[in-house]
Amino acid sequence: MKLQTATRLGLYATLELARDPERTLSAADLAERFGVSSHHLAKVLRTLATAGLVQGGRGAAGGYRFIGNRRRTTLMDIVALFEPAPGSRAKEPGEDTEIGGALQRVLTEIDEIAEATLRSVSLETMLKHPM
Amino acid sequence: MVAIRPAQASDLSAISALDERLTGFSKPAYWQDMLAPERHFLVAESDRGALAGFIAGEVRAWEFGQPAAGWVFAIQVDPKTRLKGVGTALFEALAARFRQAGVTRLRTLVDRKDHLILSFFRAQGMVAGPSLQLDMELP
Numbered sequence: 001m002k003l004q005t006a007t008r009l010g011l012y013a014t015l016e017l018a019r020d021p022e023r024t025l026s027a028a029d030l031a032e033r034f035g036v037s038s039h040h041l042a043k044v045l046r047t048l049a050t051a052g053l054v055q056g057g058r059g060a061a062g063g064y065r066f067i068g069n070r071r072r073t074t075l076m077d078i079v080a081l082f083e084p085a086p087g088s089r090a091k092e093p094g095e096d097t098e099i100g101g102a103l104q105r106v107l108t109e110i111d112e113i114a115e116a117t118l119r120s121v122s123l124e125t126m127l128k129h130p131m
Numbered sequence: 132m133v134a135i136r137p138a139q140a141s142d143l144s145a146i147s148a149l150d151e152r153l154t155g156f157s158k159p160a161y162w163q164d165m166l167a168p169e170r171h172f173l174v175a176e177s178d179r180g181a182l183a184g185f186i187a188g189e190v191r192a193w194e195f196g197q198p199a200a201g202w203v204f205a206i207q208v209d210p211k212t213r214l215k216g217v218g219t220a221l222f223e224a225l226a227a228r229f230r231q232a233g234v235t236r237l238r239t240l241v242d243r244k245d246h247l248i249l250s251f252f253r254a255q256g257m258v259a260g261p262s263l264q265l266d267m268e269l270p
Binding site: 074112113116117119120121122124125128129 | 243244249253
């Protein structure tokens with residue numbers, strides 16, 4: 001499964017901060033840890049803050065900390081902040097044909113399994129049982 | 132706190148009632164069959180003697196081509212006692228029995244739309260197994 005860069009960064013940042021909710025890390029700290037762009041990460045952190053998962057960021061050097069619920073937040077909750085909702089995609093050309101419809105049923109089956117998996121793994125589970 | 136003990140015939144009506152309340156299906160004969168000696172059927176009992184939950188499973192070898200594993204067939208916890216570790220206590224008691232029976236793997240099937248039970252098994256450390264379940268409507 002391929003996730004967009006923002007989604008991957010959102011998962012990295014949330015999980016890293018959720019490991020220790022007392023700890024504050026800046027976008028630059030997190031960017032260095034994962035070897036990614038701190039500019040891109042700063043934008044991702046703002047999205048996570050709007051969603052109520054992290055708090056902070058007073059000024060450029062301001063740090064973020066996790067304020068969500070580790071048991072109640074699933075990987076899907078974070079993925080959904082950055083990826084288009086499964087039902088919201090536009091119809092592809094040819095989808096109304098018999099072959100297009102059959103192909104779409106296979107792709108939907110894959111999406112449903114992926115979503116069930118992401119929805120079943122809480123941050124708590126992820127941090128307790130690194131797979 | 133709850134006590135975990137093997138289910139007895141006298142528990143069946145409470146088990147059946149709890150399951151029917153949660154699933155909408157009445158299946159007393161199925162629960163009766165779970166009392167068979169080769170099966171592990173455990174109940175969690177509150178200190179007042181009320182049924183807080185149950186779990187059922189069995190060690191099966193070469194089912195679907197897979198070596199012996201402990202299968203969890205069913206687990207239910209009274210919603211009133213959820214989030215108090217009853218499910219985990221039942222799961223751990225069954226896992227201990229499976230280990231005593233000599234198996235090193237535990238397996239179950241879950242409705243992929245039932246996020247509550249999926250999350251529960253994930254929280255116990257379970258991940259996707261080697262099999263994919265397939266099914267169809269018979270023509």
